[in-house]
Amino acid sequence: MNTKYIDLISQTFDFPQPEFKLEDKTLQFHDIDLMDLVEEYGAPLKFTYLPQISNNIQRAKTWFNDAIKKHDYKGKYNYCYCTKSSHFKHVLNEALKNDIHIETSSAFDIDIVENLKKEGKITDETFVISNGFKREQYVTNIARLINNGQKNCIPIIDNYEEIDLLSEEIEGNFKVGIRIASEEEPKFEFYTSRLGIGYKNILPFYKNQIKNNTKVELKMLHFFINTGIRDNAYYWNELLKCLKVYTSLKKICPSLDSLNIGGGFPIKNSLAFEFDYEYMIDEIINQIKQTCEEEGVDVPNIFTEFGSFTVGESGGAIYKVLYQKQQNDREKWNMINSSFITTLPDTWAINKRFVMLPINRWNDSYERVLLGGLTCDSDDYYNSEQHMNAIYLPKYNKDKPLYIGFFNTGAYQETIGGFGGLQHCLIPSPKHILIDRDKDGNITKTIFSEQQKSEDLLKILGYAN
Template identity: 60%
Template sequence: MDKYTDLIHQTFDFPTEEFTVENNELLFNGIPLMDIIKKYGTPLKLTYLPKISSQIQRAKRLFKEGMEKLDYQGTYTYCYCTKASHFSFVMEEALKNDIHIETSSGYDMQIVRSLYKKGKINKNTFIVCNGFKRERYRQWISELINEGFVNCMPILDHLGEIEYYKEHVKEKTKVGIRLASDEEPKFEFYTSRLGVRYNDVIDLYEQQIKSDERFELKMLHYFINTGIKDTSYYWSELSRFVHKYVEVKKVCPELDTIDIGGGFPIKTSIQADYDYKYMTEEILRTIKRICNEGGVPEPNIFTEFGIFTVGESAANIYSVLDEKLQNDKELWYMIDGSFITNLPDAWALNQRWPLLAINHWDKEYRKIQLGGMTCDSQDYYNSEMHSFQVFLPKTPKQQPLYIGFFHTGAYQEQLSGYGGIKHCLIPSPQHILVDRDENGEIKTWQFAPEQSSESMMRILGYEV
């Protein structure tokens, strides 16, 4: 009999640092998942808070070691990209690691205020304010600056944005300019809709910033949607960006920082082959070389990692409710959740995550399709990143199978509308937080129960 455990060990170098098996049951970062399931039931979302801190420290270490190796003269600053996950427990865990914040919405400013009131940040924390800004966002940025948040830095996204700050900001202010990067060749558009055209940057500085003593251009920013990848497209865009920094630095002496955005990937399979050390060093080497050739000092570097910070901290866990053989060869496992509503990137972007059985590792495996609870034909999952199919254990009747989708910590609640109305009124699952105490003992608590029918009825305008 071909057991599920044999399949995994033959396919991957298993166990890994985060995935191990004891008594035919899966552990995630040392957490016995069956204990969580027995205590809370399914479906559930699980967030392991220490993983957030370990990811931040990993990136800081990579840049520190790379800068020391290459004798890079600038500094490195880690920002967390709030839009990846706005939850308070994510923000507070991340901020334990001496980091800063990148925002994209006016409502982020209210999160900033809440964190300040709780003492999680101070008025020296960098608040890198990105995005195309409606008046409310610009208003709240201006208020923070006027209240003494000295490193609240609006990143100008279009030529007219500075006019609002000229009218409303009273304190000396650092500003940045986002450059509009070219999209990858296969994209539908040639140039990003976000940011200022390369040819307009110097004019924007000289005509609207230079002459006003309140404003100091400190940062150039860019971002590439495809992330930090070892491709000719990535290196070409990075080089073009740094060349522009050199050009602007020569007319704007106070400019001393670049923000290279986010883009460090996470594992979408049990094992990944991304070389973080190589990519970090090559980024630093490229920036240093171009600046040296241009005769300007290397800039300070900001990153704003979102998915990398929070993605690998979480898992979605489901029960297999039943199986259905729909023709001679298509066997379906029906789960107590939905891909469209709980993991929308699986449906919208064909995103893949590490998928593993949580129990029954000693049972025979078979090829299956996974079906969600909605009535939509698109609510399915039938391929993994390493293969165009899914294999899971065959289980006897009356012995439930539990499965986990891992590294689901970024964007899924934001995209699916946490606590709102979802397709077929599928509720948001309960959310369980996992941490360790000072002795390393596991502690768990429920952040939120499964969404209730009463909350849905109120949203929809029905009497409860």
């Protein structure tokens, strides 16, 4: 009779998988023994496996370059990293090893770009695509970057006033892009994105504010939809509408030569995850080429702004199951030694799904459970709604500690959770370690931040100096 947890996983999913396998009855992640991590650093624990950042960048570059070659596509491909997914220096340092470019979204992003430039991580040739609604400081910082020689900084115009605001502070000529305000899926609470300029207004905006403006050169059209890149009728319909705008604009604006299709590649959120990246990229290139040929215009250079896809699959969090509470005849709550609200805020904010697996005890029998965090908030839990199906874990045994891991958590969680600051119910931020490999492939580990102490929180709250 197959009653072990390993039997459940083997019967339900294709296992092992490239990044997950068992060795000595414990879970390995990219050949890293996770129980060794627990024994060395304790739990709760967060980690970032840096090589996965480069791995995903190179995967995407290969898919795009293969599609470009297959379709004899005359434009170039440029990979941009969307910094808002994770601003940390160790993330940018790893990503920039791969000859990529940067997408920014706020004023302080520009300070990061200037810091990277000072260290020689980027050059004046690096594309800096500046998105977002531009308040005064953001405009000032973009202008400073351009005035100091960042020739490929392209602010993406989000509203009708930004051309004038930028012109006042930028000393010479400059390049811009225009963001299309895409129409949302029917199930959305609103019809049109708050970001960008509506489809029907793009050409009039160009004619009124850019065409006869000798200081401004339009180089890029920016297209992104909230649901990301998906193989469904909605995505293909929006892409074709975008291409119609691009080709119409290209016919009256020779300087326009780039199409930014934004980000939105999904990342693995369960062992059953399937997404045909190669097909999607191949078809996007095919659709762009076909449309441009039909309209008699040159194909654009392609830009993407992958954030979660770049950094998401590098991150993980490990917790210890402290206790089990049987609240009624059917529900067992496994209480973890941290909080979902503070360490994985997307699990409660948007019911985000992550890969969740036990670290040890795979040869024990299993049970159905709910997972609860330490705060007194009723939303501090992780259940079947987030997990896509029921949560099964090795049976609780107070004499046999159980550790569980959440994987592919590397995007947004630290910044949304308020890294280094106050956490709900003053639950401390866990220790965070960086995992890398040296030139010989050997694993190296560095502590990035220690677990917060009470003194840290009391200082923020004004109780201590």
